[in-house]
Amino acid sequence: MSYRFFEEYSEETTEELKSNFSNIIKGIGEDVTREGIIKTPERASKAMQFLTSGYDMDPAAILEGAMFAEDYNDMVVIKDIELYSLCEHHMLPFFGKAHIAYIPNGHIVGLSKIPRIVDVFARRLQVQERLTHDILECINGTLKPQGVAVVIEASHMCMMMRGVQKQNSVTTTSGFRGQFEKIETRNEFLKLISNDLS
Numbered sequence: 725m726s727y728r729f730f731e732e733y734s735e736e737t738t739e740e741l742k743s744n745f746s747n748i749i750k751g752i753g754e755d756v757t758r759e760g761i762i763k764t765p766e767r768a769s770k771a772m773q774f775l776t777s778g779y780d781m782d783p784a785a786i787l788e789g790a791m792f793a794e795d796y797n798d799m800v801v802i803k804d805i806e807l808y809s810l811c812e813h814h815m816l817p818f819f820g821k822a823h824i825a826y827i828p829n830g831h832i833v834g835l836s837k838i839p840r841i842v843d844v845f846a847r848r849l850q851v852q853e854r855l856t857h858d859i860l861e862c863i864n865g866t867l868k869p870q871g872v873a874v875v876i877e878a879s880h881m882c883m884m885m886r887g888v889q890k891q892n893s894v895t896t897t898s899g900f901r902g903q904f905e906k907i908e909t910r911n912e913f914l915k916l917i918s919n920d921l922s
């Protein structure tokens with residue numbers, strides 16, 4: 725599968741989601757014909773298509789399209805990559821930051837492609853654990869680095885606006901492959917992402 729960046733809304737999907745959002749609005753007792761809401765089914769339909777646009781994209785192809793042979797064998801860390809996803813249980817947002825590192829094995833990758841694949845996997849219905857592993861395995865399988873590490877810190881709206889209603893809890897998930905399974909390499913990465921450069 726090739727990949728495309730999100731550019732256009734499918735007419736068919738827009739119509740289908742529109743009628744479903746219209747039913748949801750009616751279902752909660754709102755008047756779908758009033759001025760402020762009349763276009764809401766279409767807006768919500770387009771917003772949902774954007775937020776789930778990761779299904780149509782191939783993240784491995786994104787990485788493969790920007791791999792460059794380079795004799796660099798040290799750690800590359802990209803931290804504080806902001807991410808927005810939807811939890812698959814409630815379809816409410818969870819959001820936070822991803823911190824990603826890899827140690828090349830003959831190839832580096834265009835830096836922007838790492839946040840791009842975060843977006844691809846985040847723009848699907850997700851759980852934070854699977855999102856973490858999706859990113860990890862994609863980099864590991866495509867770039868075949870000496871090691872890869874992914875840490876995600878996120879807040880879940882389904883735990884904030886409803887349900888248990890905890891406003892300040894942050895969930896951290898992590899995955900380590902290759903060299904990062906060694907404690908000293910892992911600690912160097914964790915130190916770099918913690919802003920502790922002493």
Ligand SMILES: Nc1nc2c(ncn2[C@@H]2O[C@H](COP(=O)(O)OP(=O)(O)OP(=O)(O)O)[C@@H](O)[C@H]2O)c(=O)[nH]1
Nearest residue numbers: 811812813818850851852853880882883886887888
């Ligand atoms: N492990 C994991 N759980 C998640 C994630 N996002 C949401 N959840 C949880 O999914 C669970 C679904 O549990 P259920 O008991 O079926 O749903 P619920 O009755 O709405 O649960 P409450 O949120 O506790 O009210 C909840 O505990 C959510 O907090 C995630 O990314 N990872």
Ligand SMILES: [Zn+2]
Nearest residue numbers: 811813814882
């Ligand atoms: Zn949820």
